[in-house]
Amino acid sequence: RESVPDWLDEMGVKELGEEVWEKEIHALNQQAPVVLRTNTLKTTREKLQQELQKEGIETEFIKGYPDALQLKERANVFKTEAFKNGFFEVQDASSQLVAEFLEVEPGMRVVDTCAGAGGKTLHLAALMDNKGQLIATDIYANKLKELKRRARRAGAHNIEPRAIDSSKVVKKLYGSADRVLIDAPCSGLGVLSRNPDAKWKLQPEFIETIKQTQEEILKTYSKMVKDGGKMVYATCSVLPSENQEQVEKFLNSEEGKNFSLKEExxxxxxxxxYDGFYMALLEKQK
Structure with a gap:
C-alpha cells in the first residue's frame, strides 16, 4: 500500500480500521500546504495578508482558523520583511487549534510542558496578550534557546523558559498552574506529509516506548494543575493508542481521578x- 512499512500498515489498520487508514495514509502522502499563524501581538490577519501581497506572496484565509493564512503557492516566507518583523510564524492549521483549545486568559499562570522550540508557546503568549506568566519547560535546553530567539522576534514578553534538568523543576510547579499544555512526544504519524521519510525511520519499539513516555508525562505533569484548573493533552498522531486511550488510562489512574474530560x-x-492531530481538554475538580 502507498509506501508505508508493513508493520505500520498493520498497526494503522488495527487501530483505525481499513477504510479510515487507507484514506489517512493517502492524505499523508500528499505534500502539506504552507500555513502561517498571524502574530496578533503585532498585527492582524488582514494587515499581514496585505504586507505579504506587497512582497509578492498571495495568501488566503481558512474558514474556522481565525489567525491562519494559507499560501496559494509555495514560497520562501522566511526571507520576507513580515517574517523578520515577527508578524507571523509558520504553523500548520491543525497545530493552531491546540493553544486555543486550552482556554487561556490574560493574567493566568500557564505552563507549556513540552515546549520545544515554542510554536504553541508563542501562540499562547499571543492569546494571553502578553499578560500573566507563561512558563515553557522542556528537557532539551537547546530547543529553549531557539524559543527565546523566536519570542524576541515575536515580541512575546511573558515567556519564561525553564530547562527540566532535574525533577525539582517540575515539582516546584505542582499545584500552581491555571492551565497546563502537554504537547506530548509521539509517533508523529499525523505529520508524515511534512516528514515523508519519517515512516521509514520509525520502529515498532519506538512507538511502544513513546506510549510509556506519554503515560508517565501525563501522570507527572498533570500534578502542576491547580484545583479548578484545566489541562490539554495533545499529539500529532492519529493512533487511538497514543490519544484517547492514553487519556482514558490517565482518568482511571490514581493521578487522574480528580480530572474529567471536557472535550476532545x-x-x-x-x-x-491539514496535519493529523488529537487534543483533549481535561478539568481538575475544585
Whole structure:
C-alpha cells in the first residue's frame, strides 16, 4: 500500500480500521500546504495578508482558523520583511487549534510542558496578550534557546523558559498552574506529509516506548494543575493508542481521578487536508 512499512500498515489498520487508514495514509502522502499563524501581538490577519501581497506572496484565509493564512503557492516566507518583523510564524492549521483549545486568559499562570522550540508557546503568549506568566519547560535546553530567539522576534514578553534538568523543576510547579499544555512526544504519524521519510525511520519499539513516555508525562505533569484548573493533552498522531486511550488510562489512574474530560478533538488529515492531530481538554475538580 502507498509506501508505508508493513508493520505500520498493520498497526494503522488495527487501530483505525481499513477504510479510515487507507484514506489517512493517502492524505499523508500528499505534500502539506504552507500555513502561517498571524502574530496578533503585532498585527492582524488582514494587515499581514496585505504586507505579504506587497512582497509578492498571495495568501488566503481558512474558514474556522481565525489567525491562519494559507499560501496559494509555495514560497520562501522566511526571507520576507513580515517574517523578520515577527508578524507571523509558520504553523500548520491543525497545530493552531491546540493553544486555543486550552482556554487561556490574560493574567493566568500557564505552563507549556513540552515546549520545544515554542510554536504553541508563542501562540499562547499571543492569546494571553502578553499578560500573566507563561512558563515553557522542556528537557532539551537547546530547543529553549531557539524559543527565546523566536519570542524576541515575536515580541512575546511573558515567556519564561525553564530547562527540566532535574525533577525539582517540575515539582516546584505542582499545584500552581491555571492551565497546563502537554504537547506530548509521539509517533508523529499525523505529520508524515511534512516528514515523508519519517515512516521509514520509525520502529515498532519506538512507538511502544513513546506510549510509556506519554503515560508517565501525563501522570507527572498533570500534578502542576491547580484545583479548578484545566489541562490539554495533545499529539500529532492519529493512533487511538497514543490519544484517547492514553487519556482514558490517565482518568482511571490514581493521578487522574480528580480530572474529567471536557472535550476532545480527533483531527484526521483525510478530513481536513491539514496535519493529523488529537487534543483533549481535561478539568481538575475544585
Amino acid at each position: 478533538k480527533k483531527i484526521l488529515s483525510s478530513e481536513t487536508g
